[in-house]
Amino acid sequence: MIRTLLVRGLLVGLAAGLIAAVFAYLVGEPHVNQAIALEEAASHAQAAAEHSHAEEELVSRSGQQAGLFLALALYGMAVGGIFALVYAGVRGRIGPRTDAALSGTMAATAFVAIVLVPFVKYPANPPAVGDPDTINGRTTYYLVMVAIGLLAVALAVAAARKVPEHRYLAGAVGFLAPVIAAWLLLPTVNEVPAGFPATLLWDFRLSSLGTQLVLWSAIGVLYGVAAERGVRRRSLAVTVPT
Amino acid sequence: MSELTTSHPVPLAGLGRWLLVAVPLLLLVAYLVTFDQGAVSQAGNYLHELMHDGRHLLGVPCH
Numbered sequence: 001m002i003r004t005l006l007v008r009g010l011l012v013g014l015a016a017g018l019i020a021a022v023f024a025y026l027v028g029e030p031h032v033n034q035a036i037a038l039e040e041a042a043s044h045a046q047a048a049a050e051h052s053h054a055e056e057e058l059v060s061r062s063g064q065q066a067g068l069f070l071a072l073a074l075y076g077m078a079v080g081g082i083f084a085l086v087y088a089g090v091r092g093r094i095g096p097r098t099d100a101a102l103s104g105t106m107a108a109t110a111f112v113a114i115v116l117v118p119f120v121k122y123p124a125n126p127p128a129v130g131d132p133d134t135i136n137g138r139t140t141y142y143l144v145m146v147a148i149g150l151l152a153v154a155l156a157v158a159a160a161r162k163v164p165e166h167r168y169l170a171g172a173v174g175f176l177a178p179v180i181a182a183w184l185l186l187p188t189v190n191e192v193p194a195g196f197p198a199t200l201l202w203d204f205r206l207s208s209l210g211t212q213l214v215l216w217s218a219i220g221v222l223y224g225v226a227a228e229r230g231v232r233r234r235s236l237a238v239t240v241p242t
Numbered sequence: 243m244s245e246l247t248t249s250h251p252v253p254l255a256g257l258g259r260w261l262l263v264a265v266p267l268l269l270l271v272a273y274l275v276t277f278d279q280g281a282v283s284q285a286g287n288y289l290h291e292l293m294h295d296g297r298h299l300l301g302v303p304c305h
Contacts, residue, residue: 001252002260021296028299059291071275071296078272085260092251115301124301127294138303139277208301 001234005088006081008226013080014073016218021072023214028207029065031126034200036061039128042193072215080219083110087227094157099231100224107220109153115212117149118142121183124208126201131191141186148182276302 059067087106096102122142130138152175159174160167192201273282275293280286290297290305297304 002257005252006260006264024295024299029295032295032298057291058286058288059294063292064294067292068295068299071293071300074271075275075296075300078268078275081264081268085257085264088252088260089254089257119301122303124298125303126298127305130303130305132305135279135303135305142303204298208299211299212301 002088004230004234005227006084008230009080009084009223010077012219012222012226013076015222016080016215017072017076018069019218020076020211020215021069024068024072024211025065028211031200031204031207035126035128035204076215083219083223099228103224103227104220107216111212111216113149113153114146117179118145119209121145121186122189123205126204129192129196129201134191138189144186145182148178152178276300
């Protein structure tokens with residue numbers, strides 16, 4: 001049974017990743033290309049001043065655009081698989097009682113915890129924004145934010161179960177308290193170069209958030225269908241007339 | 243919908259084994275896609291460059 005749910009999670013994740021890649025290619029790539037053009041203009045000016053040569057490209061731009069599909073397909077499979085294993089543990093124990101509602105709720109929760117919570121503090125940056133020397137620190141802060149998002153969900157569920165008469169209020173407090181504390185306490189990162197177009201930054205960030213939203217929406221909808229059919233085939237579901 | 247599917251919990255026996263095997267593998271894939279700069283893949287910056295656009299648009303820190 002767990003194997004069925006896991007295999008379906010991997011397949012749904014693959015499909016969702018490819019759907020998100022189409023969105024990213026159509027909506028996000030134009031902004032990535034504009035940012036790279038600005039980056040190259042800046043580095044050419046610098047190279048001309050220093051008489052140095054630009055680094056040779058490991059992967060061409062068209063290779064990177066094909067890599068976008070590969071990256072999102074693999075990322076979709078990885079999160080889809082983990083999603084499925086969590087689903088196997090949660091199903092029938094916590095949350096909504098139908099597969100469609102549980103899958104949608106879990107995907108929405110995952111989007112908030114591991115995408116939206118880190119995004120508000122450390123938003124996505126296009127090429128040309130960000131200092132390569134600080135990448136380790138920024139990666140650590142980002143992962144701390146992801147961990148806090150997940151921890152906050154666990155706290156919210158625990159709080160809501162503890163105080164069932166005010167479960168929405170308890171859940172909201174359990175979620176928001178650690179998240180807001182982390183937003184306030186973790187270091188701020190601002191490495192946007194002077195003169196980088198604000199509209200390009202905004203458009204890029206929206207398209208990045210949109211890519212993740214498409215990914216998780218697709219997982220939530222498709223996995224509900226896939227899990228229900230898989231479970232029905234294994235006759236673990238009991239149908240009752242309403 | 244005219245019917246309601248009541249969810250009988252999936253038996254937890256065996257889930258631990260799946261978690262031990264599958265989760266590290268899936269996290270490794272996610273790591274290689276989003277963060278590797280050659281430390282694990284031993285491919286230098288190749289994965290970074292190949293996954294470049296995906297990393298930016300997934301929203302993870304990238305150079």
